[in-house]
Amino acid sequence: MHQLLFGTAGIPLSTIPRTTLNGISMARELGLSAMELEFVHSVTVSEAQTPAVRKAKEKEGIELTCHGQYYMNLNSLEKQKRDDTVQRILRASRAAWMCGAWSICFHAAYYMEKPKDEVYKVVKESLQKISEELRNEKNNIWIRPELTGKGKQFGTLEELLQLSQEIEQVMPCIDFSHCHARFNGKFNTYKEFMWILEQIEKALGKKGIENMHIHAAGIDYGPNGEKSHKIFRESDFDYKALMKALADFGAKGIVICESPNLEGDALLMKKEYEKRI
Numbered sequence: 001m002h003q004l005l006f007g008t009a010g011i012p013l014s015t016i017p018r019t020t021l022n023g024i025s026m027a028r029e030l031g032l033s034a035m036e037l038e039f040v041h042s043v044t045v046s047e048a049q050t051p052a053v054r055k056a057k058e059k060e061g062i063e064l065t066c067h068g069q070y071y072m073n074l075n076s077l078e079k080q081k082r083d084d085t086v087q088r089i090l091r092a093s094r095a096a097w098m099c100g101a102w103s104i105c106f107h108a109a110y111y112m113e114k115p116k117d118e119v120y121k122v123v124k125e126s127l128q129k130i131s132e133e134l135r136n137e138k139n140n141i142w143i144r145p146e147l148t149g150k151g152k153q154f155g156t157l158e159e160l161l162q163l164s165q166e167i168e169q170v171m172p173c174i175d176f177s178h179c180h181a182r183f184n185g186k187f188n189t190y191k192e193f194m195w196i197l198e199q200i201e202k203a204l205g206k207k208g209i210e211n212m213h214i215h216a217a218g219i220d221y222g223p224n225g226e227k228s229h230k231i232f233r234e235s236d237f238d239y240k241a242l243m244k245a246l247a248d249f250g251a252k253g254i255v256i257c258e259s260p261n262l263e264g265d266a267l268l269m270k271k272e273y274e275k276r277i
């Protein structure tokens with residue numbers, strides 16, 4: 001990406017009726033440049049519909065990202081569920097790629113009270129399989145395990161950076177609000193956001209900074225991490241400090257807003273960011 005683009009997690013709320021195609025046009029009308037396909041319950045675009053989505057995104061100049069299903073666990077104690085998770089990620093990646101999407105993120109696993117290094121190996125093996133399979137199909141979508149909001153979920157910054165170093169086509173999805181919630185209120189200052197960006201650059205070089213899939217939202221949390229998403233106005237998440245850090249560091253890629261008011265907060269971030277560049 002040549003710049004930092006802003007978009008909504010799913011079809012903007014003001015879209016009538018709320019279809020993917022209308023959502024892409026609405027994103028452009030709102031002055032946004034991206035939209036995330038929310039395949040969080042199922043893949044909502046059929047194979048037959050994908051050419052129309054691709055055409056719409058190209059016509060409107062909107063970049064697409066994708067969020068894979070919620071109910072997945074590459075570290076399930078049951079083999080069947082681990083295999084199903086791999087298949088779900090593959091299915092979503094194929095549909096998203098056919099729509100012309102650039103990147104797919106997902107919550108990779110739960111620790112299931114196992115040692116973290118053991119879980120890391122299990123997740124890595126599955127992601128390697130997924131990456132290989134997609135490359136065989138000439139599917140170049142970025143595969144992005146997400147920085148997760150709860151301590152029992154796999155997906156710390158360190159784990160994601162290591163996976164990105166070790167597996168081709170894998171890069172992190174940095175959810176700054178999850179990071180803030182996961183550590184019960186930490187990671188909410190300019191300095192801390194800059195620190196995160198420095199870690200990414202150290203591990204992945206400039207290409208890590210210029211190829212970012214970011215999530216941000218207002219968020220409510222407690223000692224166990226994330227509770228729910230909120231709008232920025234009702235949350236302590238300092239999106240202004242985040243925008244300043246992203247601008248100062250020269251981050252490029254796509255910022256997806258997951259606040260409940262989707263485009264409202266996406267536009268707030270965009271406006272704040274544009275003041276800084």
Ligand SMILES: [Zn+2]
Nearest residue numbers: 067106107146
């Ligand atoms: Zn997510």
